[in-house]
Amino acid sequence: MSLTLPKRPLGKTGLDVSLLGLGGFHQVEVTQDTIEAVVDRYLTAGGNYVETATGYGRGASETKLGRALAGRRDQIILATKAQGRTRDAAWQELNESLERLQTDHLDVWFFHNIGNDEHLEATAAPDGALAAFKQAKAEGLVRHIGVSSHWPMMYVKAAERLPIDVALIWGNYLDFCNFPEIPNTVLPALREKGVGVLFMKPLADGFLYRSPRMAFRYAMAQDADGLVSGFNSVEMLEEDLAACCAPTPVSDEEIVDVLRNAPELGTYVCRQCRNCTVLNNGSALKRIFELEGKVDRQMDSRRPVNAAEYALRERLKGWFGTKARAQDAYETTTPSAEQLLEFELAPCRYGIDIPRKLRLAHSKLARSGRIELL
Known part of the structure; x- marks a missing residue:
């Protein structure tokens, strides 16, 4: 059966992204031939979002993906991330990324892991990375600006201080139990500003390996425009495609079933139930x-x-x-x-x-x- 990935609008960017995106973190672990086979199959299935970062293997992920995507730049929405907090550092990263990715522009350029207030202040300072991002956008080197973090409320702060078009945030049924502020507070705040939302870690960094279909179906039902996954073999990709291309929409019953039966939650992880049975006010x-x-x-x-x-x-x-x-x-x-x-x-x-x-x-x-x- 032929599988074709559905597409969703990415916030107010005007871009339509495939439901499944190709993440570059784990591409440093495999050979160039394997990456090219994965990219070929991904594009054949209608995938169009490829994302990496300068910090993934010190540029190795960008280099490998640049080779695999050569001659096919017009088929994809290409994104990478910069770790530098100053204008000069970010500008240098941009030029190195463009060279490694063999392209003259990025569709989305992310501030990588704005983890605390100090990162945000440095980024937004007059000589901070934001100046490089604005210049890159003005010169047509970058179409849209994104942000990632490992602390949920930093997304809300970043959206207030920075001209963010896209947010990359983690979304899976394990970590929504650990970071309930993501679905309850962060996502609504981002959507109010028209920010596109992409989920990373739909398999919780591989912890949900026993339940890939369940994990993807759960993530698909949340408020995200796409799911970015680190598949680095054709076999892994086929599993992800089967879940994302399923013809039936995710039902409320499926979500209840995930929370009840997911082996990773078991009889230990608190589900953050709205109607807690343990205490009247839980x-x-x-x-x-x-x-x-x-x-x-x-x-x-x-x-x-x-x-x-x-x-x-x-x-x-x-x-x-x-x-x-x-x-x-x-x-x-x-x-x-x-x-x-x-x-x-x-x-x-x-x-x-x-x-x-x-x-x-x-x-x-x-x-x-x-x-x-x-």
């Missing part, structure tokens, strides 16, 4: 588990797993680097996990052992003192 409880998720994505349940699963969790749990921020927030959070243990706690609909999880969350979040699990 907001305090959900806040504790949200902060726990910002420490380690709720990946450390202190339950035995096999060696490969343990290694994967250890590699991914600190990916966003938000542990210190979560611990800072916990210091002023009331009631604390310890205090919530004194409440009358009803059973969780997902079978989570709430008292045990509260003790474990406290042990992760409290900078001094620990609680025994049993």
Whole structure:
């Protein structure tokens, strides 16, 4: 059966992007021949969004993709990212990116990982990277400006300070449990400004490898214009295509089923239910588990797993680097996990052992003192 990717408008850019985008992070791990086979199949299926960054393999991803896309520039929406915070650093990155990608312009140029207020202030300063972005757009070297981050509320701040057309933010059923402010606050704020939204990490950096179809179907149903995935083999791409090209729309029942049955959530990850069954007002409880998720994505349940699963969790749990921020927030959070243990706690609909999880969350979040699990 022939698979053709649907397209969606990318905010107010005037661009129509394929639902599945090709992310460049993992292209540094495979040979040029493999990348070219992946690109060929992706374009054949109607894919048209290719995104990379100068920081991926110190330019190796851009170089490989530039070779694979040679002669086909007019078929794609091409994006890359710059890490430099000053005008001169960003301008140098742009010229190097254009050379490696074998093109004379970018469709989207991203500020890469505006992670905190200091990054934002440096970027927006008179001699900051923003000056280079504006000049590049004025000269036709860049059509649209984007932003990425690893801290959700920085997207809201960036959209207030910078002329953002596109936001690249993570979206998957695991991390929406850890960063509920993304669907609840960040996405509505971006949409109010007409910003296009692309989801990265639809498989949570590979953690959802057991459930690719489930993960893509969930992400497709959220408020995003496209999903950028790091497939680096034709076999992986075919799985992603099958999910994204499915003829039936995602139903509410499917979303409920994901939250109920996803093996990665199991009987440990808090789903951030709007109608919590544990407490009449579950907001305090959900806040504790949200902060726990910002420490380690709720990946450390202190339950035995096999060696490969343990290694994967250890590699991914600190990916966003938000542990210190979560611990800072916990210091002023009331009631604390310890205090919530004194409440009358009803059973969780997902079978989570709430008292045990509260003790474990406290042990992760409290900078001094620990609680025994049993």
